[in-house]
Amino acid sequence: xxxxxxxxxxxxxxxxxxxxxxxxxxxxxxxxxxxxxxxxxxxxxxxxxxxxxxxxxxxxxxxxxxxxxxxxxxxxxxxxxxxxxxxxxxxxxxxxxxxxxxxxxxxxxxxxxxxxxxxxxxxxxxxxxxxxxxxxxxxxxxxxxxxxxxxxxxxxxxxxxxxxxxxxxxxxxxxxxxxxxxxxxxxxxxxxxxxxxxxxxxxxxxxxxxxxxxxxxxxxxxxxxxxxxxxxxxxxxxxxxxxxxxxxxxxxxxxxxxxxxxxxxxxxxxxxxxxxxxxxxxxxxxxxxxxxxxxxxxxxxxxxxxxxxxxxxxxxxxxxxxxxxxxxxxxxxxxxxxxxxxxxxxxxxxxxxxxxxxxxxxxxxxxxxxxxxxxxxxxxxxxxxxxxxxxxxxxxxxxxxxxxxxxxxxxxxxxxxxxxxxxxxxxxxxxxxxxxxxxxxxxxxxxxxxxxxxxxxxxxxxxxxxxxxxxxxxxxxxxxxxxxxxxxxxxxxxxxxxxxxxxx
Amino acid sequence: xxxxxxxxxxxxxxxxxxxxxxxxxxxxxxxxxxxxxxxxxxxxxxxxxxxxxxxxxxxxxxxxxxxxxxxxxxxxxxxxxxxxxxxxxxxxxxxxxxxxxxxxxxxxxxxxxxxxxxxxxxxxxxxxxxxxxxxxxxxxxxxxxxxxxxx
Numbered sequence: 153x154x155x156x157x158x159x160x161x162x163x164x165x166x167x168x169x170x171x172x173x174x175x176x177x178x179x180x181x182x183x184x185x186x187x188x189x190x191x192x193x194x195x196x197x198x199x200x201x202x203x204x205x206x207x208x209x210x211x212x213x214x215x216x217x218x219x220x221x222x223x224x225x226x227x228x229x230x231x232x233x234x235x236x237x238x239x240x241x242x243x244x245x246x247x248x249x250x251x252x253x254x255x256x257x258x259x260x261x262x263x264x265x266x267x268x269x270x271x272x273x274x275x276x277x278x279x280x281x282x283x284x285x286x287x288x289x290x291x292x293x294x295x296x297x298x299x300x301x302x303x304x305x306x307x308x309x310x311x312x313x314x315x316x317x318x319x320x321x322x323x324x325x326x327x328x329x330x331x332x333x334x335x336x337x338x339x340x341x342x343x344x345x346x347x348x349x350x351x352x353x354x355x356x357x358x359x360x361x362x363x364x365x366x367x368x369x370x371x372x373x374x375x376x377x378x379x380x381x382x383x384x385x386x387x388x389x390x391x392x393x394x395x396x397x398x399x400x401x402x403x404x405x406x407x408x409x410x411x412x413x414x415x416x417x418x419x420x421x422x423x424x425x426x427x428x429x430x431x432x433x434x435x436x437x438x439x440x441x442x443x444x445x446x447x448x449x450x451x452x453x454x455x456x457x458x459x460x461x462x463x464x465x466x467x468x469x470x471x472x473x474x475x476x477x478x479x480x481x482x483x484x485x486x487x488x489x490x491x492x493x494x495x496x497x498x499x500x501x502x503x504x505x506x507x508x509x510x511x512x513x514x515x516x517x518x519x520x521x522x523x524x525x526x527x528x529x530x531x532x533x534x535x536x537x538x539x540x541x542x543x544x545x546x547x548x549x550x551x552x553x554x555x556x557x558x559x560x561x562x563x564x565x566x567x568x569x570x571x572x573x574x575x576x577x578x579x580x581x582x583x584x585x586x587x588x589x590x591x592x593x594x595x596x597x598x599x600x601x602x603x604x605x606x607x608x609x610x611x612x613x614x615x616x617x618x619x620x621x622x623x624x625x626x627x628x629x630x631x632x633x634x635x636x637x638x639x640x641x642x643x644x645x646x647x648x649x650x651x652x653x654x655x656x
Numbered sequence: 657x658x659x660x661x662x663x664x665x666x667x668x669x670x671x672x673x674x675x676x677x678x679x680x681x682x683x684x685x686x687x688x689x690x691x692x693x694x695x696x697x698x699x700x701x702x703x704x705x706x707x708x709x710x711x712x713x714x715x716x717x718x719x720x721x722x723x724x725x726x727x728x729x730x731x732x733x734x735x736x737x738x739x740x741x742x743x744x745x746x747x748x749x750x751x752x753x754x755x756x757x758x759x760x761x762x763x764x765x766x767x768x769x770x771x772x773x774x775x776x777x778x779x780x781x782x783x784x785x786x787x788x789x790x791x792x793x794x795x796x797x798x799x800x801x802x803x804x805x806x807x
Contacts, residue, residue, distance in 0.1 A: 337692035340685035542769035546762040566746040612689030
């Protein structure tokens with residue numbers, strides 16, 4: 153089937169009334185959840201998964217994609233209004249967004265964020281449409297050794313997922329990988345690490361881990377900070393109007409960061425966080441008056457907002473065409489696909505064109521929804537931040553528990569969820585990042601399978617893994633993508649310190 | 657006095673030793689070139705190596721990280737209490753049903769954490785579980801535990 157025909161099918165899905173309705177639901181739910189302090193796209197996607205049970209896969213995934221980019225957008229709202237980024241991808245947004253809001257121009261800041269997000273999102277969907285099929289076409293010929301190399305590349309993302317210590321990120325990834333080995337081994341039927349417990353035979357469901365490590369662990373922090381009333385006293389938002397001069401200033405960053413953000417999103421491990429920081433830094437470097445940055449600059453707000461949304465669509469390229477997640481968030485997204493019985497990968501475009509193209513086509517609608525909904529409704533939506541913390545805590549707890557119960561119907565999994573919640577809290581307490589855990593957990597099962605398939609086909613010869621140019625190339629890229637972020641992190645830390653000394 | 661990293665490292669080494677012990681005791685399956693114990697063994701050793709690196713990691717905690725770790729004793733009690741309530745919720749879920757247990761949980765948890773608007777709490781505690789229950793059971797066709805209620 154030609155790409156055109158597939159695209160038409162996708163458009164049919166996206167523009168059907170269910171398609172439009174569920175994109176709308178996804179975008180709104182994503183925005184609301186993403187806006188909550190602490191709850192980012194990972195929690196948003198995990199919380200929404202139970203709602204998709206029994207839904208038509210293409211409609212369900214169109215909605216989940218909406219949740220994803222809606223949550224990224226929602227995060228920027230709380231960054232601007234409260235200086236409390238819901239997720240790391242919008243930290244850079246608060247650099248200039250919050251000062252602008254403090255000047256009484258919150259409305260303007262939100263409008264800039266909404267328009268920049270729209271441009272970044274839309275440009276990158278066009279790029280996604282061009283790149284994903286091309287990558288699929290290449291990947292169709294991949295066998296287990298190449299897949300193993302690809303997933304290895306995905307895992308090296310861990311180096312850049314870590315905010316601080318790379319060692320800690322690698323440790324959590326190894327632990328995630330270990331948890332993935334629990335259950336019956338698919339190839340030999342050996343039961344591993346189940347301690348005779350029949351509930352563990354099928355392994356631990358990824359939703360238990362996603363909701364435990366992220367949503368429940370975040371509840372603990374909400375509990376401790378429950379008396380923090382800073383959320384209650386946000387002032388007037390002010391006018392949403394932008395002047396011609398503002399538009400003129402936004403044009404440059406929006407144009408550049410749409411492309412840069414997309415490319416960074418495609419790369420494993422880079423994603424929205426890195427894209428937004430790099431977007432901010434590059435615009436600051438090429439700006440004529442970099443001193444404005446950090447004090448409410450239009451460019452400084454527009455750049456990270458464009459970049460993080462562009463990166464969000466960019467992250468769909470490896471997810472849809474290779475079936476390999478490059479970040480914690482896309483790992484949970486992959487889980488959402490698998491729950492619905494859809495295996496993303498090079499065959500997705502040929503086998504389920506309505507899913508593949510439906511998601512892509514729906515992103516156009518989703519981005520328009522975000523813009524149309526958010527511009528006029530922002531002042532009202534922002535009221536959700538005023539929900540009392542104790543109430544929020546109880547509701548998020550119930551959502552997480554029922555999400556898990558509805559997939560397994562066993563209370564054993566709920567106790568497990570509680571355990572992972574405690575683990576997630578402890579990990580955060582000791583500054584171990586949680587994203588590598590979920591990424592390694594999801595990649596782990598797939599990696600072991602392709603590793604053993606490769607070795608079985610070669611009769612146990614390890615050389616099969618590095619016997620062709622594609623795999624070797626991928627390993628080289630992996631090593632580079634592992635080392636480069638470490639060096640960059642060091643440099644960033646240095647420049648951070650310089651900035652701090654500048655400011656003081 | 658050992659640093660925090662060193663304590664964590666010792667814990668992780670013990671953990672991987674336990675994991676390795678279990679891996680070496682996995683049943684053998686002779687007809688495949690790579691048996692089910694191969695990867696777990698690799699992972700166990702990798703974790704030990706990483707833990708050793710952590711042991712000698714000199715980078716001290718940043719102030720921000722330290723501050724995050726300082727949890728007042730009273731708050732630990734609050735956290736444990738919330739954990740206990742979740743535990744109780746799970747225990748009661750299949751016995752008294754989703755609606756009743758959720759109502760109780762929302763009411764008790766919000767009240768305990770200091771929310772004192774009785775009307776709002778009651779309204780949310782009753783309506784939210786009911787709406788969720790009905791939409792799961794009738795819209796999504798997922799049967800949540802019915803428990804004591806007749807529907």
